Amino acid sequence: MSLIPNSFRALVIGSSGTIGSAFMELLENDPACSEVIGINRSSANPIDYQDLTTIEGAAKALADQAPFQLIINTIGILHSSEWMPEKKLDDLNPEQLQTLMQINAIGPGLTIKHFSKLLDPAGSVMATLSAKVGSIEDNRLGGWYSYRASKAALNMLIKTASIEFTRTKPHTALVALHPGTVNSRLSKPFKGEQIGRPPLDAAQDMLNVLLSLSKEDSGTFISYSGERLPW
Numbered sequence: 001m002s003l004i005p006n007s008f009r010a011l012v013i014g015s016s017g018t019i020g021s022a023f024m025e026l027l028e029n030d031p032a033c034s035e036v037i038g039i040n041r042s043s044a045n046p047i048d049y050q051d052l053t054t055i056e057g058a059a060k061a062l063a064d065q066a067p068f069q070l071i072i073n074t075i076g077i078l079h080s081s082e083w084m085p086e087k088k089l090d091d092l093n094p095e096q097l098q099t100l101m102q103i104n105a106i107g108p109g110l111t112i113k114h115f116s117k118l119l120d121p122a123g124s125v126m127a128t129l130s131a132k133v134g135s136i137e138d139n140r141l142g143g144w145y146s147y148r149a150s151k152a153a154l155n156m157l158i159k160t161a162s163i164e165f166t167r168t169k170p171h172t173a174l175v176a177l178h179p180g181t182v183n184s185r186l187s188k189p190f191k192g193e194q195i196g197r198p199p200l201d202a203a204q205d206m207l208n209v210l211l212s213l214s215k216e217d218s219g220t221f222i223s224y225s226g227e228r229l230p231w
Contacts, residue, residue, distance in 0.1 A: 162219030
């Protein structure tokens with residue numbers, strides 16, 4: 001049975017990004033969603049993974065608007081103007097590795113810590129965008145050291161927290177969600193415009209999956225298609 005009720009309230013973290021904006025548009029037009037709130041680096045209650053103190057502050061500022069039945073975290077980074085994903089071990093550098101760990105793993109991990117307090121204990125879903133390339137078992141091509149490592153770390157944080165949630169939040173599903181390739185700034189340098197899906201299509205696929213989750217799905221790594229992915 002789906003954890004999210006027929007009428008629900010949602011929170012989108014990273015609502016100014018390509019996928020976050022698409023989720024906001026879909027949820028604002030979904031008659032089952034009675035309210036959706038979006039937060040990002042420029043919102044009234046800003047959240048910025050370059051400043052990890054903003055995470056707890058944003059969660060506390062939204063506490064009086066809880067509970068939420070659906071929380072989606074879309075924040076992540078693959079590349080910057082200074083560097084691209086590493087092709088070989090010699091490309092590995094501490095600045096890139098540290099930055100991706102902070103934004104793709106540490107920030108989301110602390111977000112689960114603080115924002116899970118805003119979930120509805122009667123039934124809720126919290127999803128964090130991960131990536132299939134973070135799967136250790138599925139890694140057959142190598143490369144992309146920092147991105148792969150940061151997403152693998154994120155997946156472990158989600159899996160570990162989900163085990164705790166079986167005791168403390170038994171009616172919550174905590175999942176890692178793979179969006180697939182989406183036409184966005186993140187994917188543009190990697191032929192994303194040719195092989196990716198429009199953001200609204202991708203967000204709709206993911207939303208369909210999230211709205212169908214049961215408590216037995218908690219602690220899984222799941223694709224936009226509903227496929228279970230190997231850790």
